[in-house]
Amino acid sequence: MQSVWSKTTDLPKQKELKGNIHIQNVVIGAGMAGILTAYFLQKKGLEVIVIEADKIAGGQTKDTTAKITSQHGLIYHDMMKKTGKSRAKGYAQANETAIKAYEEIIREEGITCHYEKLSSFLYSTREDGKELLVQEARAAVELGIKAHYMEGDKIHELPFEVSGAVCFENQAQFHPLEFFKALTDKLTIYENTNAIFVHGHIIATNRGTIEAENIIFATHYPFINVPGFYFLRQHQERSYVLALKGRNVPEKMSAMYYGIDEGGLSFRCAEGNLLLGGGSHRTGKRVSHCENKGYSYLREQAHLLYPQAEETTYWAAQDCMPHDGIPFIGRYSFLRPYWYVATGFHKWGMTSSMISAMIIRDMICGKQSPYEEVFTPQRLLFRAGIKDLCVDIGESVVGLTKGLFSRKETRCSHMGCHLTWNEEEKSWDCPCHGSRYDNDRKLIDNPAQRQKPRK
Ligand SMILES: Cc1cc2nc3c(=O)[nH]c(=O)nc-3n(C[C@H](O)[C@H](O)[C@H](O)COP(=O)(O)OP(=O)(O)OC[C@H]3O[C@@H](n4cnc5c(N)ncnc54)[C@H](O)[C@@H]3O)c2cc1C
Incomplete structure (x- = not known):
């Protein structure tokens, strides 16, 4: 099924690469990370193209819930403990900067994409969730985020009682494909152009060969195993979304919500629908073997919470989950200083894509990014x-x-x-590693390349 974004946007068809070319910068992958990186490089006056194996935004980006937040679940207290205050602060500040960067681009380019500034709430329905939320609010404030804890009786928009919540102010939501479309109009993109292998500065595609000074892998999951070894450093998780309409189902909400309890749900409104998200599980784990997972769990919850709701559409997608919870952004490997990577977005790829674009632009332009150290793929946070x-x-x-x-x-x-x-x-x-194939064994999701499983 199509997401509400795909249903309401026609993305223009792009040309295919024809023959061999030489270029300064190539971005592989036309998702949010790839498009933003190319946009920033072009703005710096650099020569850049994007190649896309399938259609633009054909990967996970069309299936996001498009919250633009520095609130990424219950993370900051834990991150401070495990990675130190300095890295946690860098992570928080990078995400806050990314939220502002969306606003700036939208204003500068005059993009209409239903962009709204609003708060985002972490909530719990359990008594023992309160303490965790209080801790998280404290950590967020210590890291420079405008956040505060509140008791649950102040939250009226959710269809159940909440024990406590943390409000993150100045967050945002938008229509990701309307934003995406406006940027792609400015770029040179080749669709149906699949990078089959990359050797040094050469990218061999199904349409011709590209020689590039810098190569940026924005392919969601990097498809070159060695060097980099990203397949040892992250796994993938699927998440599910139902779009609901009907009596007693909100068409608009004054904030976004994200539950921290086991089986917690995500809420935001878009295009007159309520988007109910959740049911995540490791890709490849049979849903029937897990509790609180998949569409069946979400439908059960929708029926309980909004008995008169109708499903207007539903969809699922997946994201890369790095072991330490921090995306890999920067040099692909110290062995290939001219290869760059943006992956491991941990289901928070809107701000992570923006951070990737900012860091990679600065690195290519020879400028020190304040966030390079935080996200460097060459870190070891055992x-x-x-x-x-x-x-x-x-x-x-x-x-x-x-x-x-x-x-x-x-x-x-x-x-x-x-x-x-x-x-x-x-x-x-x-x-x-999370690759997926349809029933005819056609590849749907990487890191596997676009071919059938071995026969
Ligand atoms: C259900 C769900 C809800 C989410 N909601 C949110 C949210 O509210 N807020 C948030 O911040 N994040 C959210 N995320 C995460 C976010 O959507 C993703 O992290 C983000 O869209 C990933 O963008 P990307 O550009 O890295 O990848 P993609 O959009 O997958 O783009 C990668 C592109 O690379 C192409 N490609 C791959 N291999 C090759 C190759 N060899 N040659 C050429 N092209 C290639 C693919 O075809 C694809 O188009 C959500 C994720 C899920 C699963």
Whole structure:
């Protein structure tokens, strides 16, 4: 099914690359991260093109809920403890700067994209959630964010009682594809141009070869395994959204909401719909084996909370989850100083895309970015990532071992892990790294390349 954004925007078709070219900068991937990076580089007067394997915004960007926030769940208290105050402050400030940058671009370019400035609330319905929220509010304030804790009786828009909440002020929401469309109109983009492999400064595509001084991988999940080793440093999680309309369903809300409890829900309104989000789980884990997951969980909740609601559309998407919770933005590897990467957005890719674009622009222009150190892919935050690292290693060992004994059709073309059947979405999904294929074995989601699983 299409998201509310895809249903309400026609993105113009782009040309395909024809033959071989030489260019200063190439961005691989026309999602939010790629388009913003190209836009910033072009604004600096640099020569840049974007190549896209499929259609522009054909990846996760069309399926976001498009909250532009520095509020990313319950993170700051934990991040300060595990990575230190300085890095946590850098993360918070980078996200606050990214929110402002959206506003500036929208104003400067005169973009109409239903941009609204409003607050975002973290909430809990449990008594023991209050303490966590109080801690989070304290941490956020210490890191320079305008935030405050409030008791739940002050929240009236949600269809249930809330024990407590943290309000982050000056956050925003928008129509991501209307914004995206306005930027793509200014750029040179080649669609149906798939980067098959990259060797040094050369990108081999299905349409011709590109030689570039700088190469930016904005492909959601990097598809080159070595160097970089991103497949060892993150996994993917799917999340689900229902668009609801009907009696007692709000068409507009004065804020955005995000639940911190197990099975917590996300709320925002858009295009006269309420967008109810949640049900996340590791890609490739069978939904029926998990509680509070997938469309079935969201539909159950929608029925309970808004019995008279009708579903106008529904969709799901996935994002890369780095072990330490911080995106990888900067040099792909110290072995390839002219390759750049933007990945691991942790389901917060609107601000993370903007931060990527700002950092990569500064690096290419030889300017020191204040946020380069925070997001550098060359960091080692062992303490912050050890738990997720162990889980990922376990999943990969199981997936690869099963892959050795499974039929070739149910083996992922990325690294050979065993694919599991996703009954809710009728797809074959990889629990190791998150590649997905439809029932005809056509690739839907990377890091696998655009080809059928090994036969
Ligand atoms: C359900 C859900 C809700 C979300 N809501 C929010 C939210 O409210 N706020 C927020 O901040 N974030 C949110 N996110 C996260 C956010 O949507 C993503 O992080 C973001 O859209 C990722 O953008 P991207 O440009 O990195 O990737 P994509 O949009 O996936 O773009 C990558 C592009 O690269 C192309 N590509 C891949 N490989 C190649 C290749 N070899 N050659 C050429 N092109 C290639 C792909 O086709 C794709 O078009 C949400 C995520 C989910 C799953």
